[in-house]
Amino acid sequence: MDDRFITVAIHTFDRAMALKSLLEREGLEVMLQNVNLTNPVIASGVRVRIHESDLPIALRIIENQEIFNGCKSTCDANQPIILVPVDFSDYSERACNMAFRLAAIHNASIVLLYSYVDPVYSNRVQLSDMLTFDSKNSDSDERAFVEEEARRQMKNFTDRILDRIKAGSIPAVKFSTEIIEGIPEESIVQYAKEHLPILIVMGTRGAGTKERGLVGSVTAAGLDTCRFPVFTVPDTVSISSVSDITDIAFFSNYDQGDILAIDALFRILPVEHLNMVLVKIPGKKQSSDSDSDSLSRLGAYCREHYPAHHFAIDTLSISSIEDDFSRITRDMPVKLIAVPNKKKNIFARLFNPGIAHRILFHSDIPMIVIPI
Secondary structure (H helix, E strand, O other), X not given: OOOOEEEEEEEOHHHHHHHHHHHHHOOOOEEEEOOOOOOHHHOOOEEEEEEHHHHHHHHHHHOOOHHHHOOOOOOOOOOOEEEEEOOOOHHHHHHHHHHHHHHHHHOOEEEEEEEEOOHHHOOXXXXXXXXXXXXXXXXXXXXXXXXXXXXXXXXXXXXXXXXXXXXXXXXXXOEEEEEXXXXXXXXXXXXXXXXXXXXXXXXXXXXXXXXXXOHHHOOHHHHHOOOOOEEEEEOOOOOOOHHHOOEEEEEEOOOXXXXXXXXXXXXXXXXXXXXXXXXXXXXXXXXXXXXXXXXHHHHHHHHHHXXXXXXXXXXXXXXXXXXXXXXXXXXXXXXXXXXXXXXXXXXXXXOOHHHHHHHHOOOOOOEEEEEO
């Protein structure tokens, strides 16, 4: 496999230069691309490029550096957080099962986030499966009622979490709560931007469930606006711990971003052995030989750099996407779907948003979306 140059990050000129110096101090060869040579300081979107073979080393070097993860000076690097949006439902508790186990692995704390809609904006606001508010009183009374009810339900929810910790059913991880006003999809993204969680874990409705709760209604469009890894946990999920995740279906873009996503995935899930099938997402046009070559290169790269894990290659065809996906999950006991997500909508690339939704969101299989 040719040791080509690949892009590890895209930054402004100043940050790209700082990252270049950081990597070169560790003996890596680095080149910058898209630099405005006339006035380099104003260059935007400068690509930091390294040898493909150096990528695992580079990612480990810069993993905890402020320049790479954007961590503010006030961020406690020794205590990362995992954000868990909740709506006090049973499937929010199921999400907490996984989140607390992941937090124990990463020595992270948990933030339970509940977002409510200002009742002034609607005559009737559905706050959760259990709470409905009818707008008849004054604005201040309405807000006071909603806030008080949110605090009461959060208290009941955290009491259940504490009971489970005492019973030993979930790890004793430090956690805190946040109650904020706002549309859930927007509030989750904004909170993440301000507090920089290493992961967002969300509960969703499973296959065959008609109802969609507050958190479960976060759509593919909402995930596309979030530049943090998002782990979705269906309420009908069969796994109960991280160690149960042994088989993963990875939806490939067949480009170098897949390498970044796979490395991030292995850091989020530091298990000893995984079986991963690299699934090629067909485009609106017929797949080309170069697409197949790219997927083969990705498979070769993974086998070389992650020898403890097993990798296979499969495809989804344009004419039978759902049938092919069902076949893959029959042939392999898939426990997790992994989706690398560029700012460009990967779900739209699944040709038919309805099909993408049925495959990825109405499955009983958890999914992790990794921004690249």
